Ligand SMILES: Nc1nc2c(ncn2[C@@H]2O[C@H](COP(=O)(O)OP(=O)(O)OP(=O)(O)O)[C@@H](O)[C@H]2O)c(=O)[nH]1
């Protein structure tokens with residue numbers, strides 16, 4: 017079943033519904049394949065830019081693969097477990113059966129164009145979800161029908177909340193033993209604190225799950241399980257009638273709470289038509305007041321066509337999303353960027369990929385205006401001109417060339433040399449900067465030593481490409497030890513990077529054990545002084561600065577203020593001192609870890625007519641900072657992780673005992689039947705290799721999920737042990 021002849025979608029409430037668009041013509045064109053990605057303007061209100069988001073293994077990629085098949089985009093069903101999923105195209109993804117990098121694609125359903133980004137569920141790749149949610153208009157949140165709302169689903173839900181992304185839920189895996197639709201709904205209510213609008217009920221459960229009841233049309237749909245068999249429409253089975261009436265009633269009540277139009281029809285005792293229903297649900301969903309819920313089994317080809325209808329019906333088009341706010345580069349005033357082809361061009365770069373065949377690709381979400389191949393644009397974040405070489409529509413790792421991209425579209429551009437993730441592109445004459453995307457800091461690192469000189473060169477090049485691609489991946493070269501240290505979000509993240517270095521970039525290197533990325537901060541305000549004075553025979557060196565150091569709140573990063581009174585030091589010496597201070601911040605405080613949450617104020621200094629140089633002031637800055645940190649009661653910060661363990665009750669005692677011995681704190685324990693969910697916080701240093709020990713403790717029957725929570729002070733005893741260990745190593 018590809019593009020179907022099914023009911024028209026009621027895109028009630030969408031812009032231009034009342035028909036600037038010739039639906040039939042468009043549908044026919046799409047069927048023939050004549051409207052491909054071509055450069056023509058696709059009606060804005062018929063575009064859906066959506067992300068598929070969820071906990072690891074919920075079935076996001078499988079849902080996406082089914083969407084591609086049912087929309088006729090692919091002609092073979094892609095399977096994650098067989099390594100044939102189109103969206104999981106990277107070698108690492110196919111080997112491991114997980115998504116690592118978000119992949120974009122475009123397909124058409126009835127007369128809707130759907131731009132999809134399939135995101136990874138593993139928390140180590142959270143940056144991929146963050147950047148996707150930043151540029152998408154709507155989300156499909158997928159749940160495993162057995163596990164319900166898992167830890168990472170909650171995390172992505174909160175991320176979507178932050179970006180105000182309207183979403184719909186798909187309760188997947190209804191065919192699995194233990195699948196429980198009602199339990200999933202109550203978890204959506206309790207854990208996500210969301211208001212569910214149940215629009216479907218499953219017919220049968222587990223291996224007898226065979227279809228879905230649509231509570232709006234009050235019709236049943238049976239799916240044979242074969243992707244090519246059309247769904248069979250049936251009356252609601254007699255034994256389900258009472259349950260359906262009850263749910264429908266709840267739906268009307270739930271909707272009335274948020275929608276006056278439905279409430280009025282209901283209070284007047286009139287029948288609510290399907291289009292009234294759809295229009296009201298769309299209004300409520302777009303306003304993020306309640307969440308439409310659907311169900312099915314992607315793997316068994318059940319329910320996905322109805323989900324596709326729902327994407328058209330209940331998720332926003334770019335025109336429904338409020339205009340994005342940017343800042344005028346010159347005046348500093350707010351600027352609204354309307355989703356319109358006629359407005360000045362504004363786009364956000366949200367992803368950079370080094371493609372081995374086509375080179376450097378920059379993914380763009382175009383918010384306003386259009387852009388043509390060859391156009392000159394302005395990177396307002398870096399204040400430089402850029403030229404767009406070619407424009408592409410991506411389909412996972414393949415692409416199709418276009419010569420123009422419009423407002424509301426998601427495309428990849430070639431030829432941009434100096435544009436990075438989070439940068440804004442706009443017109444030179446109408447400069448605007450959009451808010452950049454915020455990414456978490458890496459918490460774990462590993463040392464890499466290339467085997468030969470040739471490997472060192474290859475390593476440098478590979479790491480540069482990878483840091484461009486992944487904003488949560490950082491590289492530090494330690495001058496003193498000659499070691500390259502890479503940092504990331506977790507063990508899996510670094511493991512994937514190391515595997516890619518070896519298999520994709522053919523670097524041979526010695527890789528150390530993963531280590532915690534500690535940081536340092538100060539706890540009191542102090543003054544520091546740096547004097548760099550050298551008197552040798554001829555020309556000497558003279559640089560002298562006085563600074564003040566103050567602790568900032570957690571997350572405050574590093575701030576620098578110049579309070580030098582006129583003429584005491586020249587601008588170039590001040591800049592050189594700042595540079596020296598910044599380098600010292602990165603190179604580390606008393607224990608050699610980067611210093612965070614500190615403000616440095618440069619307030620005084622002196623220079624020598626002959627001997628002073630920028631170099632001398634850079635040294636003086638660095639010395640002043642080191643002097644200050646030593647006096648400011650520095651402490652070591654360690655990453656604290658949020659850990660969630662789901663286990664059969666019999667292992668609860670052992671798991672809790674183990675967590676306590678790892679300096680963990682239990683926050684709460686939830687019980688669902690015999691399944692216990694333990695929520696706790698544990699320092700990262702104490703949970704290396706946790707997967708292995710949990711597996712052996714529970715015979716592989718417990719699962720866990722861990723994500724970075726925050727940095728916290730390390731206990732003094734452990735901090736001093738760490739310092740003496742470091743002293744011993746150097
Ligand atoms: N029984 C059953 N298994 C499913 C269903 N959907 C997906 N799976 C299986 O669940 C596993 C994970 O599916 P994926 O589609 O890779 O899940 P994902 O959410 O993309 O996972 P990540 O991208 O790694 O977070 C695969 O083995 C799928 O075959 C379903 O409806 N029923």
Ligand SMILES: [Mg+2]
Nearest residue numbers: 076077114115
């Ligand atoms: Mg996946």
